[in-house]
Each structure stands twice: as C-alpha cells, then as structure tokens.
Amino acid sequence: MTSTPAATGPVTLAVIPGDGIGQEVTAEALKVLEVASPAGVTFEQTRYDLGAERYLATGEVLPDTVLGEIREHDAILLGAVGGKPNDPNLPPGILERGLLLRLRFELDHYVNLRPSRIFPGVTSPLSRDVLGDDEVDFVVVREGTEGPYTGNGGALRVGTPAEVATEVSVNTAYGVERVVRDAFARAEKRPRKKLTLVHKTNVLVHAGAVWWRLTQQVAAEHPDVTVDYMHIDAAMIHMTTNPQRFDVIVTDNLFGDIITDLAGAISGGIGLAASGNINPDRTAPSMFEPVHGSAPDIAGQQIADPTAAILSTALLLDHLGHPEAAARIEDAVLADLAERGTARRRTPEVGDAVAKRVAG
C-alpha cells in the first residue's frame, strides 16, 4: 500500500464485461462510476470482449496482443468470466486460468483485496445471537501471485492406476513480505489496527515458516498494530461464531480464496462482495471485479444484483487516489441496501438507484 497519487484528467479504463451476468453488472457499475467521478476526471473506456463467448467462437482466451493493450491502461474493470457448466467445448478452468489468473499474475496483482461488512438491512445467514451489536467490518488481504496458484506440479502415468499428481505451493520471501507489508499498512490506517495471519503452520511447515517469520519481522516495525495468528481451520469457526473479531486478515492465495467466500456468505452473500486485484507498485494496471462468477443460470434476465460490481468501482476510485468519491459510492450503496430491504429489484433498478444517490 504505497501512498496514492490522485489520477486526474482522462483515466484509461479497460473494461472486460465477460460472460453471463458479468455483462449486466458491469453496465451498472459503469453507470455509477461515471456519476461518482470527481470533477476533472474522465474515464476513457476500451471494451475487451474476452471470456467464454470469444473462446468458443475463436479458440482465443487472452491473446498476447490484447494483454499488451490492456497493460497500457490505468485500471481494469472486470465483470465475470465463465461459460455454462459442463459445456463440452469449454475445458474446465481454461478461462479461469487463461484469463483471470493470467491477468492477476502477468500484471503482478499481488494484493487481492476483499473487504467484508455486514451492511445494515442486509440478511446474514448468521443468527442474531452471533451478530449481536458489534459491527462486522474487516478486510482480507489475499496474496495473489504465488502459493498453490502457480500451476507448478504435474502428473505421471495419467489415467492409470499408478498415476501420481502433484501441486506445488511456491512461497517466496519476496512475495510474502510485500503482501504482508501491504496488510500492515492497511491495518495502520484502520481504527482497530489489528492484523490476523491465517495459515496452517502446524502442517504446512515450509510455507508456514516463511509466512510466520515475515509477519513477525514486519510486525516489529508496527508496534501499534496488534497481531495474532489463526490456523485456517480455526478461522472457519471464528468467522461463523465471532466475525466481529477480525480487522485485517492476511493470508495466502488459496486460504484467501476460501476464507473470502465464507466472508462473503456470512456478510450477506457474494452478490455484495467486491474485490480489487491490486498492483501496489503501479507497474501495471490494477483490476477490480465482483467476487461472484458469471452465473449462467440467471444470465440475460437482468435479475443479478450489481452491488458487488458497483462496490468494486469504489475500490477502483480509492486506488486511483479518490477516496472521497469511493466513500460516496459506499455511502450510496449502504443507504440503498438499508432502503431496499427484502424487495427484489432488477439489475438496472439497483444501478439507477445507487447512481441517483451518488449524483445527488
């Protein structure tokens, strides 16, 4: 988390609506982004049609030339990618790895930022007894460029009874230290100044040792941040029985994937969960996306909740140095959710309502 120079004038934005509801929610996110933009800031959008449709039509996932173009932008807004489940023409995981993870890795998005709040008026699957009166408001800083997500590993004697397949989690001091530093910087800026390392150091001893050592080391430079440690399995229990205790969580790529879906679920569903794939060094554009997928089952009906996509534009504005504009979006969403109650509205209705609040 480096200090943020505010972007002014024209900001170039690569927009990848993707598949399914990705298209629908992105339209609403852009609506809100436009009205929220601070005076003098304009977004020059380039749309990239990437995703299942493109792959099925052309066999292309993310051509190098397209990646090169995207790289020249100031930021990326992504909807969701993924085709119909079990489409025989769509090898499983090809878009996730070839598009989503490739962007995260190539653009060095080492901070995968996923805030969770239980907004007033939102229904959590947790009971009133668990929720109590204390706020649930934490952020997961998930490592985004290494760990078990590198694709390292392989298989031998595939398809035979003697098959052996390995997955290698790669953890470097370089990669761990920078994300831990980012997490501490975020903890410093939050009122509670608390950081929880989540890992499984008692079993994954090699990786665990480097996460543990670097967390201790960076902690020494932040005496005002309270640090604790939790195994990933214990974190499941705390997340469902006392989520209020979390402030900043820092964790590896896979544990972060798992815990943020749980966090999304307990804070009212991943229809509300936004994320930023952030390159804090600004050597490449950061990418903002809802945590949810393309939901082919409800696509095209304009019934998806665009709130997560809208909140992702708040993270985008914050990253571009416009925290007040980001706060305006968050406040508008908060008010909208409180008012919305259990009424189900159509995708554009939500976008319009939030945009209207932001505007005025």
Next chain:
Amino acid sequence: MTSTPAATGPVTLAVIPGDGIGQEVTAEALKVLEVASPAGVTFEQTRYDLGAERYLATGEVLPDTVLGEIREHDAILLGAVGGKPNDPNLPPGILERGLLLRLRFELDHYVNLRPSRIFPGVTSPLSRDVLGDDEVDFVVVREGTEGPYTGNGGALRVGTPAEVATEVSVNTAYGVERVVRDAFARAEKRPRKKLTLVHKTNVLVHAGAVWWRLTQQVAAEHPDVTVDYMHIDAAMIHMTTNPQRFDVIVTDNLFGDIITDLAGAISGGIGLAASGNINPDRTAPSMFEPVHGSAPDIAGQQIADPTAAILSTALLLDHLGHPEAAARIEDAVLADLAERGTARRRTPEVGDAVAKRVAG
C-alpha cells in the same frame, strides 16, 4: 468401507488421553464405552501417556517401540494433544506432526470420517431462516494419508530475503481411488445416496484431474448414487446457507480439515464433533478422537464438553461391528442434548448422564 466382522470377546484398546481437556473428556468417553459394550465384549485398555507433558519431560514424541505396541491393538481412543500456545519449549506443530499425523500416516488411516448433524436442542450459529425444517445430517470423508499433508516440500535460503519455500501436495490414483470408493459405499447405505466431491479443480489442475477422474470412474459403478461437484470456495457458501443439501462429502486432506471445522461450527460447535481415523482394510488399528484440541485455557477445570469424545466411541463401536451399540450411544447423546438445553454442566455430569441413559 469393507463389511464389518463383529469383534467379540476381549477387544484391546490403546488409550491416549493426551493433554489438557483430552484427559478429562477421555475419562467420560470410557465411562460410556463401558456401559455401551455389547454382551460378551470387554475392552482391555492400555494407556499411553503421549503428548506435550511427555515431550517436555523426556523429549519423546512417539518412540518407535510405543508405536509398535499401539499397532498391536484392535483400536485406539485419543483425547487431544497439544501444549500451551507459544510454549518456548514446544516447537510449533511438533506434536501434531510427530504424534497425531504420524499415527494417521503409519497406521494408514486413509478415511478420516467426520459426521455432522445439528442435533435437536443444540444452538447453531446459523439463523432460523437458514436452518428451516430440513435436517442437517451429512458426513465428510476426508482423505487422511496424502495431499498437502505429506510434509513434502522444503525451503532454500531460509531466513534470507531470497528464501523460497514449497509445499507439495501428493495425490495418487491409489490413494484417491480407495477413499472415493469408501465414500461411495457410505453414500449407498444412506437414505439420500448423494455424494459431493469438493476440490478446486479449476486451479489445482493436476491434483484436481485425478480426483475428478476417479470420482467419475467409481460413480459409474454406483448408478443409484447422485454425484455432484463443488469447488471448496463455493462449498463455504453452501455450508453456511444450505447445509441441508449435503449427504456424503468426499475431499482431500486439507480441504477436509477446513470444511470439517466449518461443519463442526455450524452444527453447534466442535465440542460435539467426533471423528474416526479409519483403516478400512484393517491392516492396523483405527483411531477415534474428538475434532477439538486440548484447550489448555480451560484444562483441569472439568468444564469441557465430553460429547465429541463420547460420540467418537460410537464411531469406534460401529467400526468394530457393533452398530446397535453405536446407535445406543448416539440416541443417548441426542436425548441428553435435547434435555440439557442451555444449562452448563460439568464434564463428569455429562458423562454420567449419557452413561445412565445408555445403561437404562
């Protein structure tokens, strides 16, 4: 899950109470086991003092001679192991790996069986809206002898900024097929006959492929079992918003660790979660233990809930071919929980109450 020859006459039982509340809950479990034993079956117990205390006194974790003796028993009952957190004389994870995981690996406990039910009268952290009227009653079949738990991997340039640490998840067709077969056999015996594979095949492609292939392959032999697949992150959402949908879950060692703590939490806390580390081929004794740890903070006060340890003896009796005796314990626990309500009772009170119900 091979067919079960009923053990008769003297059954040799290695008892490892372990540390902290492990001692207290094991005493109650043995109380119940004694009264539940079918006519003609007697348990000849040998106690093994293994755990933090032994290690701190002697430096020994699990001497080979002790392992050799334990191996000669018909079954093992374990309480919990683990010393005070941050004890400088207790290297982190040494007992977990040197004792618990070593037993699981050496005795080929490839089925780590963890049933979850929300018992009537028990408070779940999930809301009434989520719980509804349908029963939550599923079992996780967690692989116990490979995956990311092998300790494979290592580190280079430890303690320097150039450190790189790897963890290797090892997945063999041999290891995956046998646990998948066990899970299907269990699904066959359950009324709903449903099996869900949980993995992360879209990212962990090498390991994912072998889990996927073998699940499909064994599924073909079980046309009456309904099979579905869920990514581990999506499983977090379903577990907290619709746990009723699960029947049998089969998954790898690490995902199983994570999902069973979540399952324990939503079904009323790991004070109720029992587990069996099972060697279905009976080439070595199986081991039964509560999912919870040694809880040094409340040890010695006789306030720990022994229910998980007691339910573990039901799994033990079932494994030894005495399903009726197992059912008697489960029914007694069920009645006890329904009656207990929110009253807090001391450890021996719970053991006594359940034993009395089983006896009478």
